[in-house]
Amino acid sequence: MDARSERNAVPLAVDLDGTLIATDLLWESLFLLLRRRPLCLFLLPFWLMGGKARLKCEIASRVDLDAAGLPYRQDLLAQLRKDRADGRHIVLATASPKKFADAIALHLGVFDEVISTEPGRNMASGMKRDALVRAFGDGGFDYAGNSRADIAVFDAARRAVVVAPDRAAARWHARNGGELLEAAKPTFKTYVKMLRVHQWLKNSLIFVPLILSHEYFNAPLLTLCVLAFISFSTAASAIYILNDFFDLGLDRRHPTKRNRPFASGTLSIPFGFASMLVLLAISGATALFLPPLFGLVLIGYLIATTAYSLSLKRMLLIDVLTLAGLYTVRILAGSAATMIGVSFWLLAFSVFFFLSLALVKRYVELRSTELPAGERIAGRGYRTEDQEVIAQAGMASAFSSAMVLALYIQSSAVRDLYEMPWLIWPLCPIVLYITIRMWILARRDEMHDDPIVFIISDWRSQLFGVLGAVLLFTAGF
CATH class of the missing domain: 3.40.50.1000 (HAD superfamily/HAD-like)
Known part of the structure; x- marks a missing residue:
């Protein structure tokens, strides 16, 4: 033998x-x-x-x-x-x-x-x-x-x-x-993917109240914003891990999400759970150095994102409205951290602009599905025949955000804050360019399913974003 x-x-x-x-x-x-x-x-x-x-x-x-x-x-x-x-x-x-x-x-x-x-x-x-x-x-x-x-x-x-x-x-x-x-060992990139570090860009919205109040060089307020950014980013990463746990089965049926660390088995769930607790501890400890109101906003954010992971993400339209609201919550967090008030104009612009981005994300998911008409895509409340309605709503939200911005620029508040308010007017076509271009590319099937990742990697969006920031900064002098 x-x-x-x-x-x-x-x-x-x-x-x-x-x-x-x-x-x-x-x-x-x-x-x-x-x-x-x-x-x-x-x-x-x-x-x-x-x-x-x-x-x-x-x-x-x-x-x-x-x-x-x-x-x-x-x-x-x-x-x-x-x-x-x-x-x-x-x-x-x-x-x-x-x-x-x-x-x-x-x-x-x-x-x-x-x-x-x-x-x-x-x-x-x-x-x-x-x-x-x-x-x-x-x-x-x-x-x-x-x-x-x-x-x-x-x-x-x-x-x-x-x-x-x-x-x-x-x-x-x-x-x-x-x-x-032996199995392949996790790399540094694996842990970065677990934390979704690229999504931390969303938390830069915390700095918006500071910027719009022209307190660019106020070191104490800038420090508070940095602490708030750290607190929100670690909390967000913890929730992303939790979301991955709830979506393991769905992610494994997705062409790209199946490569996420927990869906692929590269990282274990116990390790992820421990990491989540550490991240929440860091977030909470950092929040102790900020005003109590920030802590309340952070708790509200955690409750809302957990509800989104458990249930809201599968509800028709409630999911995108929640996402738009979570973006706006970041602006409120910046306001709570610095005690700088935010205007109705800013919050209205934020809701319409980010609603358009959230609808882009859902539209791309619908475009990429091969399900027959009448069936919902996995883990969502949408059907393939909803594409046109989603696109129309997304474009309308984009134009609404530009309209709110135009009305704000023409308001007395701008004349009080800016020496050269006419320099801000190009922000309206810049906003329309970025959002409408995303919708055109989405219809061409040429856009990443996450608009934030798209903006990070698209040099044209970056160029116009920098131009808008320069105009806003210059108008204040």
Whole structure:
């Protein structure tokens, strides 16, 4: 018997979470449950008091996972398929509940049997080891795992296959050997994507009240704005992480969002959850150096963005109105941080301008979908036949923002603030150029689905934006 035949004569047991898939189904199913039934949050402690097995099974009974969309480790899966073709007995041995394990086994078609968690029996660590030893004998099986919980099973296996190990499993492999299948390590770019650093540009709106009041060189006020920017940016990144948790299934069906760190499994959900708590702590600590009113605005922002992630983003038109409102909240945050008042004109302009951008985002999503008429795009309240209405509303919002700006320029407030108010008039065509151009490119399918990313990368928008800033600055002297 050659080496390969000898190896295939021994059953192979394969762990699921973190090993076969680059994620953890308990966390995934938990966020899926909370997205659909938020009030179940209050039941979690009672389920957990009944043991981890009960917690898993209670959650699993209320949600369905898409087995086809999970981030499988393709190198391991390819090896399993080859072993199965050679006649090897392969077992899925997982602490995930039976409902999920059976669905994955059915989808992959490479497992001969499934050992999984059932009510009263959490199939992890020692319990998994005992079940495998009873079935195949001590040292009568090979085992593929990835974590500290798998070490007890490694010790009872004939041979270990250590897949994408955590620190404890990596130390075990260094001492005891075995096959090692490593996963790609996260890079600096991965963490930047997790934080959505490019989205921090939105928080520059915090500086708008300072700029419009001509307090450019007021160091104390500028410091307050910087602190507010840090607080809002870290809070926003925390909410983006939370949003990613709730949208894992949807992101994996999206052509570009499936590459996000959590959807792809590059970063683990527990790491993301810890990062979210750290970011919120930084945001809260920074807010302590600012007026109490800023803290209230920040809390309102967190509540609104969480509601958006949980529910509002799936409501027709409510989602875009919420997004436009969240942009405006950033201006209010700048006002609260510096105690500089903001005018009705500014808030009205902000709502109409950012409503147009939010509608661009939805329009691009509708343009890129291949769903037939009458069906909603995943996670949204829109259908493909809504494209024209969305485009009309977006263009109307763009012109409304320019109209509000024109009325403001002609008002007495401008004559009191600016020495040369006529220099501000070009801002109206600049606003129209930026917004209408985005709509034209969106209709041509030539624009990124996020208008903020588009503005960052489009040199024409940047050029006109800088021109507008220069005119605004010059008009004040």
